[in-house]
Amino acid sequence: MTAPVLLRDVAIHPEFLSRAEQERLVADLRDCLRVAPLVTPVTPRGQKMSVAMSAAGRFGWVTDRKGYRYEERHPSGAPWPPIPDRVLAIWEAVSGSAQRPECCLINWYGEGARMGLHQDRDEADFSHPVVSISLGDDALFRIGNDRRGGKTESIWLKSGDVAVMGGAARLRFHGVDRIRFGSSTLLPKGGRINLTLRVVR
Template sequence: METTVLELRGFRIFKGFLDAALQAEILAEIRNVAACAPPFSPMTPYGKPMTVKMTSAGKYGWFSDKSGYRYETHHPNGALWPVIPDLVIEIWRQVVGFERLPDCCLANFYGEGARMGLHQDRDEADFSWPVVSVSLGDDGLFRIGNPTKGGSTESIWLQSGDVVVMGGDARLTYHGIDRIRYGSSQLLPKGGRLNLTLRVVD
């Protein structure tokens, strides 16, 4: 698979970054993570459950409830989060470098009808480090907005194996997933999209 690098509003999009064999290996590693830290649907501060299911690996996991959005050192079941798989860390090294490694790998699973509204990733302490997003499974329609709410947006379909780097001026740009093309990929036998986001938290 040949990689093509696109830039859209400061987002660097590596189309076809992961070949099929590597996607399958990473998926197997994330299934191991999920076996130790079962996915759950967090409650938003507004009292509604998210349509995605999520889990995490690393020093921290992302969490939400009526108290707000934040990072926690333990899964809701009380266990420490599993370590981030080496194959996933290697993606960060290739697109960001070796100077600083991520503290968290958030894994979001989108089933049929799941979406993620426009949002900023701003629960981290240091915005100088990018957020790296890895797409696995079904196509997802990725919408990119602006540093503030409102205004025009642009969208692009992300396919399995694509990697997005959100850094620099794009680090606090609003973005989201409008919908998925359910069943468009053979990677997840039962369909759905798995999105991994790597973040420096401290």
């Protein structure tokens, strides 16, 4: 494994996954989504998000008028599917954590979708990193500080890239300003899948 690129303490592994590995991963995720279909959530303020979401693992992260939280079941009431072994292998290769993730959040970005700057802080123990896997169209990933405001920096994440937010980067604000729709042929109809792996408890 080549040395990662560091941007504001976020370790980015460019082209970590080959095209064939990406295709196998997408097939695994399609199996997950048959069990737990994508939903378009709303924020606690009632604002509809532009990103569709699902999850795998013991927990899924959800948002609705009740707030942001982890739940053990899909909004349909069904349990989340298990995290695919290929996804767990990526965590084991880059996370540096002895504990396996309990949540794999599956975000799908269509044309025009974005994700505002936010922190991942609904977990109990911030000593474990968040691992992000990019599949499909390029995404402009913005990284800020551990408090709102101040200077930010951005980088284009491409299909097969893996980013690790741990240590000093664990609570940095981050988001996706936009995707370059149609920049990848991995997903037949375009768009981007982002996986984020987290230890919840």
